[in-house]
Amino acid sequence: MNPTCRGCGHALKHKAKYCARCGTPAADARVCPSCGIANDAGDNFCYACGEALVGGSPPPAPRRDSARVRWLAAGILLGAVLSGAGALGWWLLDR
Ligand SMILES: [Zn+2]
Numbered sequence: 506m507n508p509t510c511r512g513c514g515h516a517l518k519h520k521a522k523y524c525a526r527c528g529t530p531a532a533d534a535r536v537c538p539s540c541g542i543a544n545d546a547g548d549n550f551c552y553a554c555g556e557a558l559v560g561g562s563p564p565p566a567p568r569r570d571s572a573r574v575r576w577l578a579a580g581i582l583l584g585a586v587l588s589g590a591g592a593l594g595w596w597l598l599d600r
């Protein structure tokens with residue numbers, strides 16, 4: 506038995522994501538919150554734009570990588586400050 510449209514009651518075709526008569530997404534379809542495309546019920550991400558779909562688990566956040574990048578940026582900043590201070594000190598002593 507085929508599901509029927511929530512909007513107009515029209516019998517949906519097998520695996521249909523939209524009603525062919527009124528365009529309402531099928532009840533088991535996952536409508537993308539970003540672009541409005543209807544994806545399959547088991548899909549976690551929009552096939553059109555990659556947006557995480559409602560009910561899907563978000564991708565794991567790369568916390569360790571971002572922390573490493575932060576430390577790297579802090580190290581670069583510290584190095585820049587130290588070399589700048591060294592250059593300033595050398596410049597002051599040279600006068
Ligand atoms: Zn319909």
Ligand SMILES: [Zn+2]
Nearest residue numbers: 537540551554
């Ligand atoms: Zn989308």
